[in-house]
Amino acid sequence: MFQLIWNGLFVGSFYALVALGYSMVYGIIKLLNFAHGDLYMLGSFLAFVVLGGVTGLFGLGSIPILLLVLLITMLLTGGIGVLIERVAYRPLRSSPRLAALITAVGVAFTIEYTVRQIFGASPLVFPIRLQGAPIEILGARITMPQLVLMLVAALLMFLLQRYVMHSREGRAMRAIALDQKASLLMGVNVNRVISRTFFIGSALAGAAGVMAAAYYGTIDFLMGFVIGLKAFTAAVIGGIGNLYGAMLGGIVLGLLESFGTHFLGGQWRDVFAFGFLILFLVFKPTGILGERVVERV
Amino acid sequence: MSSRRIRTARRFAATGAIALSLGLVLAGCSGGVAGGGESADNSDEPIKLGMLAPFSGQEAAFGDYMKFGAQLAIDEVNADGGIDGRDLELVTEDDACDPTAAVAAANKLVTAGVEGSVGGYCSGATLPTLPVFADAEIPMVIPAANSNQLVGQGAFMINGTGAQQAEAAVEYIKKVGAKKVAVIDDNTDYSVDLADSLEDQADGFEVVKRESVNPDEKDFSANVNSVTGASPDFIVWTGYYQAGGLLVNQLRGAGYDGPILVGDGSVDAQLAAIAGEDAIKNVVGTFTKTPDMLEGGDEWIADYEEVSGGDAPGPYSIQTYEAVKTMAEAYTQAGGTDYDAVVEALQGLDGFPLLTGDLTFADDGSREGGGFVIVEPTGDGGAFVLKDDLEG
Numbered sequence: 001m002f003q004l005i006w007n008g009l010f011v012g013s014f015y016a017l018v019a020l021g022y023s024m025v026y027g028i029i030k031l032l033n034f035a036h037g038d039l040y041m042l043g044s045f046l047a048f049v050v051l052g053g054v055t056g057l058f059g060l061g062s063i064p065i066l067l068l069v070l071l072i073t074m075l076l077t078g079g080i081g082v083l084i085e086r087v088a089y090r091p092l093r094s095s096p097r098l099a100a101l102i103t104a105v106g107v108a109f110t111i112e113y114t115v116r117q118i119f120g121a122s123p124l125v126f127p128i129r130l131q132g133a134p135i136e137i138l139g140a141r142i143t144m145p146q147l148v149l150m151l152v153a154a155l156l157m158f159l160l161q162r163y164v165m166h167s168r169e170g171r172a173m174r175a176i177a178l179d180q181k182a183s184l185l186m187g188v189n190v191n192r193v194i195s196r197t198f199f200i201g202s203a204l205a206g207a208a209g210v211m212a213a214a215y216y217g218t219i220d221f222l223m224g225f226v227i228g229l230k231a232f233t234a235a236v237i238g239g240i241g242n243l244y245g246a247m248l249g250g251i252v253l254g255l256l257e258s259f260g261t262h263f264l265g266g267q268w269r270d271v272f273a274f275g276f277l278i279l280f281l282v283f284k285p286t287g288i289l290g291e292r293v294v295e296r297v
Numbered sequence: 298m299s300s301r302r303i304r305t306a307r308r309f310a311a312t313g314a315i316a317l318s319l320g321l322v323l324a325g326c327s328g329g330v331a332g333g334g335e336s337a338d339n340s341d342e343p344i345k346l347g348m349l350a351p352f353s354g355q356e357a358a359f360g361d362y363m364k365f366g367a368q369l370a371i372d373e374v375n376a377d378g379g380i381d382g383r384d385l386e387l388v389t390e391d392d393a394c395d396p397t398a399a400v401a402a403a404n405k406l407v408t409a410g411v412e413g414s415v416g417g418y419c420s421g422a423t424l425p426t427l428p429v430f431a432d433a434e435i436p437m438v439i440p441a442a443n444s445n446q447l448v449g450q451g452a453f454m455i456n457g458t459g460a461q462q463a464e465a466a467v468e469y470i471k472k473v474g475a476k477k478v479a480v481i482d483d484n485t486d487y488s489v490d491l492a493d494s495l496e497d498q499a500d501g502f503e504v505v506k507r508e509s510v511n512p513d514e515k516d517f518s519a520n521v522n523s524v525t526g527a528s529p530d531f532i533v534w535t536g537y538y539q540a541g542g543l544l545v546n547q548l549r550g551a552g553y554d555g556p557i558l559v560g561d562g563s564v565d566a567q568l569a570a571i572a573g574e575d576a577i578k579n580v581v582g583t584f585t586k587t588p589d590m591l592e593g594g595d596e597w598i599a600d601y602e603e604v605s606g607g608d609a610p611g612p613y614s615i616q617t618y619e620a621v622k623t624m625a626e627a628y629t630q631a632g633g634t635d636y637d638a639v640v641e642a643l644q645g646l647d648g649f650p651l652l653t654g655d656l657t658f659a660d661d662g663s664r665e666g667g668g669f670v671i672v673e674p675t676g677d678g679g680a681f682v683l684k685d686d687l688e689g
């Protein structure tokens with residue numbers, strides 16, 4: 001039983017990291033950024049390249065190196081996120097939302113197939129493989145890398161929470177989420193804050209990509225697709241646009257999948273996950289934490 | 298909030314409508330062209346052989362393996378004077394292992410005037426192309442795809458079917474004396490088919506767990522947990538190697554160290570690379586013989602590498618080579634490319650000698666015998682080598 005919970009929490013923390021970016025962007029400019037899952041994929045490929053660049057440092061033990069690579073990759077994917085916003089979304093900010101949504105799908109394909117052109121279609125084996133002897137806790141097999149990855153994910157979410165809720169820039173983000181025009185009139189630099197939001201959201205997706213690559217061991221150009229959909233589901237379950245909602249939604253989705261698979265069989269895993277998406281959209285479109293509109297990010 | 302949802306729904310409906318109308322346009326094209334291809338029986342023109350294979354997507358690696366195998370056979374046939382003086386020519390199209398792309402690609406081949414089809418890797422993508430070729434009266438010899446669903450649809454299959462492969466797996470499971478078997482598939486035609494066959498043929502052991510994974514995911518912990526919960530002493534994976542490698546790794550991580558048998562879609566050196574050095578121990582696969590397991594195989598490999606520019610042959614290189622050889626034999630016997638005559642000639646083949654064994658087609662187009670053996674990934678760089686030929 002504890003194994004089921006643990007599996008759910010572990011997968012859920014990845015969903016949560018990706019869902020955060022989805023949710024932040026939606027909260028601020030009401031755009032479903034379908035390219036978000038591909039920033040996750042891009043993160044893993046950038047880490048692959050960066051790791052190739054630091055092969056000389058390999059002897060130093062893989063986890064510190066990986067954390068360094070994680071940091072570099074976050075900066076890079078964050079930068080790419082800002083670039084995407086500047087090039088593809090900003091010009092469309094005042095157009096109907098359908099236009100921006102289609103552009104987002106276009107951006108997603110552009111990223112996917114650019115990566116395919118460069119790295120090929122076959123999956124690549126990631127040079128670092130985080131695996132350790134499992135320790136048994138309450139009947140669940142838990143490995144060191146799992147713990148480290150979950151801690152990193154938790155730390156990133158904690159830092160984000162501090163930043164959004166307790167800093168000046170965070171307040172500006174929340175203000176824009178509430179009313180973009182009024183914020184502009186109050187002297188908030190809207191463009192800069194939106195850029196920053198994309199930077200943070202993309203960096204988190206990139207971080208999740210690196211961690212997934214190091215843990216699971218392979219990367220391919222389509223790996224962002226399913227997780228993008230799952231993260232969207234997580235964001236909706238938690239209450240899209242809500243910071244805590246995204247985290248909660250990720251964990252809830254992870255647990256739902258873990259238990260659903262156990263009791264219904266693996267064939268039903270995705271049916272189960274996306275069935276919940278539909279249920280939430282029909283009966284509680286604001287998600288679990290949706291009412292707290294004031295705290296929208 | 299809710300009004301936004303409705304608009305989202307409309308967006309999807311609109312996309313669907315566009316996709317549908319595109320599909321109709323494509324279907325319209327094929328209808329127009331199918332009739333035109335008939336009159337191309339020009340005696341000087343080369344005979345075009347069409348080959349659908351994945352050159353993009355997850356299975357892209359197999360496309361080149363198959364292409365070079367086919368090209369080698371064509372070069373050999375042409376060097377021997379071709380078919381009554383007409384050369385063979387290979388036309389490849391990418392099916393991306395995707396049913397929609399495959400149908401479009403098949404229509405393209407029909408348009409290009411091919412007079413035989415020697416492709417087909419992913420069963421799911423091959424299945425919908427069969428009526429396209431059949432309507433255009435193009436004989437089909439399928440080198441790799443081997444789902445039971447392909448049987449009896451007018452195509453001839455070089456590779457053994459899922460049922461025949463399952464038979465080999467059952468024999469091996471009985472041989473090692475396993476009692477509780479878990480079977481995992483990846484929800485594709487080929488994989489489910491193989492898993493079903495195995496479950497049907499289970500004899501002397503019990504299938505204690507049947508599980509499916511989504512091969513587009515990376516995390517199978519939920520599935521693995523449910524499999525190990527049934528405490529099997531033998532696990533069979535019937536999907537492809539990309540997800541297979543991850544699955545093997547995660548099964549080992551969850552504490553399962555018993556034997557794992559993988560189907561032919563996972564028999565690839567990449568399986569070991571993805572699973573990792575420790576996890577790959579005690580993994581075996583079912584496979585039809587590859588060149589390095591055959592007598593006279595070295596020579597064939599050398600010829601192949603000349604065509605491929607140095608790349609070693611991979612899975613289904615030899616089957617595709619043999620598909621072309623078989624088609625060429627049928628053309629020769631039929632004295633041309635007339636559909637009915639070629640099909641009759643294919644059906645009439647009796648013990649046609651091929652590297653992987655003598656070839657006879659059963660009435661339903663499947664290959665008699667199948668010729669599956671047990672292989673293990675203990676060669677250089679995780680390459681699969683012969684472990685047990687299941688003879689005695």
